[in-house]
Amino acid sequence: MTQLVLVGTSHHHAPVELRERVAFDRDQAHALAERLGRAVCLSTCNRTELYLETEDADAAERAAVEALSELEPALYRLRDHAAALHLFRVAAGLDSLVPGEGEILGQVRTAHDAGTPGPLLDRVFRHALHAGRKVRAQTAIGESPASVSSAAAALAEQVFGRLDGCDVLLIGAGTVSEQAARNLRTRGARIAFVANSRTERAELEEELARADVVVSSTSAPGYVLEAETVDRVRRGRQLLLIDLAVPRDLDPAIHDLDDCYLYDIDDLQAIVAETLAGRRSEAERAESIVAAEAEKFHEWQASLEIVPAIASLRARAEEIREQELAKAEGMLGRLDESQRRAVESVTAQIVNKLLHLPTVRLKQAAAAADGVIYADAVRHLFGLGEDER
Amino acid sequence: MAELLFWPALLLYGEAAVGYLGDARRPGVAGRAATWGVRLGWLVQTALLGVQASRDDGFPWGTWAASLNLFVWFVVGAYLIWGCRRPYRLLGLVVMPLAAALLVVARAGGGTGVGSRSHYSNLFLVVHVGLVLAAFAGFTLAAALSGLYLWQERRLKRRETTILRRPAPSLAVLDRLAVRTVAVSVPALTLGIGVGIGRLVSRGDRVDAHVVATLVTWVVWAAYLGVRAAGWSGRRAAYLALAGFALVIVVRLALPATHFG
Numbered sequence: 001m002t003q004l005v006l007v008g009t010s011h012h013h014a015p016v017e018l019r020e021r022v023a024f025d026r027d028q029a030h031a032l033a034e035r036l037g038r039a040v041c042l043s044t045c046n047r048t049e050l051y052l053e054t055e056d057a058d059a060a061e062r063a064a065v066e067a068l069s070e071l072e073p074a075l076y077r078l079r080d081h082a083a084a085l086h087l088f089r090v091a092a093g094l095d096s097l098v099p100g101e102g103e104i105l106g107q108v109r110t111a112h113d114a115g116t117p118g119p120l121l122d123r124v125f126r127h128a129l130h131a132g133r134k135v136r137a138q139t140a141i142g143e144s145p146a147s148v149s150s151a152a153a154a155l156a157e158q159v160f161g162r163l164d165g166c167d168v169l170l171i172g173a174g175t176v177s178e179q180a181a182r183n184l185r186t187r188g189a190r191i192a193f194v195a196n197s198r199t200e201r202a203e204l205e206e207e208l209a210r211a212d213v214v215v216s217s218t219s220a221p222g223y224v225l226e227a228e229t230v231d232r233v234r235r236g237r238q239l240l241l242i243d244l245a246v247p248r249d250l251d252p253a254i255h256d257l258d259d260c261y262l263y264d265i266d267d268l269q270a271i272v273a274e275t276l277a278g279r280r281s282e283a284e285r286a287e288s289i290v291a292a293e294a295e296k297f298h299e300w301q302a303s304l305e306i307v308p309a310i311a312s313l314r315a316r317a318e319e320i321r322e323q324e325l326a327k328a329e330g331m332l333g334r335l336d337e338s339q340r341r342a343v344e345s346v347t348a349q350i351v352n353k354l355l356h357l358p359t360v361r362l363k364q365a366a367a368a369a370d371g372v373i374y375a376d377a378v379r380h381l382f383g384l385g386e387d388e389r
Numbered sequence: 390m391a392e393l394l395f396w397p398a399l400l401l402y403g404e405a406a407v408g409y410l411g412d413a414r415r416p417g418v419a420g421r422a423a424t425w426g427v428r429l430g431w432l433v434q435t436a437l438l439g440v441q442a443s444r445d446d447g448f449p450w451g452t453w454a455a456s457l458n459l460f461v462w463f464v465v466g467a468y469l470i471w472g473c474r475r476p477y478r479l480l481g482l483v484v485m486p487l488a489a490a491l492l493v494v495a496r497a498g499g500g501t502g503v504g505s506r507s508h509y510s511n512l513f514l515v516v517h518v519g520l521v522l523a524a525f526a527g528f529t530l531a532a533a534l535s536g537l538y539l540w541q542e543r544r545l546k547r548r549e550t551t552i553l554r555r556p557a558p559s560l561a562v563l564d565r566l567a568v569r570t571v572a573v574s575v576p577a578l579t580l581g582i583g584v585g586i587g588r589l590v591s592r593g594d595r596v597d598a599h600v601v602a603t604l605v606t607w608v609v610w611a612a613y614l615g616v617r618a619a620g621w622s623g624r625r626a627a628y629l630a631l632a633g634f635a636l637v638i639v640v641r642l643a644l645p646a647t648h649f650g
Binding site for chain 1: 556557559560
């Protein structure tokens with residue numbers, strides 16, 4: 001019987017210094033999957049997991065553990081339904097550091113593309129991607145930003161709508177302000193000017209007059225922009241100011257000016273904390289969607305065990321029907337074409353009706369844990385496959 | 390038949406109002422149900438108006454209550470143009486309870502039935518009442534957009550932590566939509582008033598309080614467009630729109646007896 005095996009580790013079980021030892025890029029993931037047979041390697045900054053499709057689960061698990069031997073104490077091992085459920089949760093972003101983060105869905109897709117899956121693995125990955133998309137469509141888990149930099153960009157959208165054509169003035173350049181600038185740019189804004197300590201005051205004010213968004217992150221001891229300057233320069237235009245510096249770069253009184261909105265690092269962190277709390281509450285709804293999808297997959301997988309038995313049973317019945325018709329050929333030969341067709345039809349209907357209920361019951365049994373027992377019983381009772389032995 | 394259509398329309402508008410309330414608390418299914426409530430309710434009300442038009446002898450919305458019925462239809466129809474999009478569901482929280490309440494008032498005044506008569510010509514009523522009501526519906530929506538603008542602006546000023554968890558349309562979009570709505574509505578009101586005054590003069594009727602209030606309303610909304618062209622935007626423009634809407638309420642609800650025969 002084909003089984004699903006998962007061996008891996010994630011940010012829950014291993015610190016980054018351990019995870020980075022087995023981080024694979026796309027080509028390495030493909031090579032590893034190829035080496036392991038029917039496999040998919042999902043490697044992100046938060047996890048490295050090997051999914052295998054196999055007839056010998058123990059051997060496959062040993063091979064996967066060997067491939068990730070550097071993480072041995074931190075490895076988890078899951079099989080079949082548990083492995084599928086885990087992948088579904090991963091694709092939905094429920095196992096991520098930030099619940100509902102959007103990148104993981106693309107990473108699961110890339111891993112699937114780079115892997116060497118058999119039919120079972122292919123199906124479980126496709127179903128996991130479907131579950132991930134469904135969670136994002138039916139819950140708000142991934143809608144609100146989860147970092148200070150993305151919160152800054154989302155705030156700009158709350159003021160200006162689409163950011164196409166919005167000019168951004170960067171004052172100073174720290175890691176977070178660069179990330180904020182990147183976020184703004186990906187949403188259509190234009191980084192119009194980057195000011196530093198050598199920028200002339202007049203030039204800074206000139207750029208401020210044109211800017212829609214100001215992101216400031218310098219190590220200056222005092223305010224880089226005072227309220228009077230902003231009021232004088234901006235001439236009634238709406239302005240969003242993001243102050244990421246500590247001590248602050250922008251005079252808090254700017255926020256009191258009409259159509260000026262100033263957010264400092266504490267404001268942004270409070271917003272992010274709130275959105276993360278929202279994501280966690282949405283995660284409960286997402287978990288139930290994922291559980292339902294995993295159950296559907298389980299039913300499909302279980303039906304795989306019973307389908308060959310059903311097919312054999314039907315083939316056997318059809319064979320018997322044809323044999324009996326052949327035996328009666330002497331009598332049937334006297335019938336005209338329409339009468340022969342009627343006999344064919346009646347006998348086929350008898351077989352179908354006789355097998356309908358057992359087929360339905362077998363499929364129902366497949367969804368339960370004892371599907372294999374039923375399949376074996378059918379094979380035994382009807383002598384299916386005995387001729388082949 | 391009109392009676393049979395009134396209740397489903399009211400029920401669907403009511404469902405939409407409750408749905409939008411639920412969506413504000415927990416976005417999702419309630420919002421989608423509310424959107425369908427608006428769509429289906431508007432279709433049913435359209436059928437109701439159709440029945441009124443086919444059964445009545447002449448223009449069926451010449452009375453105050455009947456014109457309120459038509460006004461609700463205009464408001465919901467205008468909201469439907471973009472109101473079903475997710476960020477604008479908050480607007481439905483204002484528009485749909487108002488629509489449901491006004492529909493009840495219209496029924497109480499006998500404006501949802503059939504069999505009314507009017508001594509005005511159909512053409513005059515269609516142009517005058519139709520244009521004025523369409524303009525007022527536009528002003529109502531512009532006011533709702535302006536109210537939403539002020540609410541969103543207040544959230545930004547208060548640095549509310551839920552601002553991204555429950556996002557609303559951006560300030561720029563709300564501002565732009567409000568001015569566009571007014572830009573369409575003012576010419577409609579101008580034409581509607583022009584036709585009314587033309588008839589007033591030709592018949593030698595006196596100017597009543599309703600006509601004066603309507604003219605003041607026109608002045609305020611025309612001034613709104615004027616100051617917008619002069620560079621006003623944002624909060625000040627939103628307050629002016631709300632002032633204009635206050636006049637719309639006076640004209641629609643407080644002074645009907647002076648104008649409708």
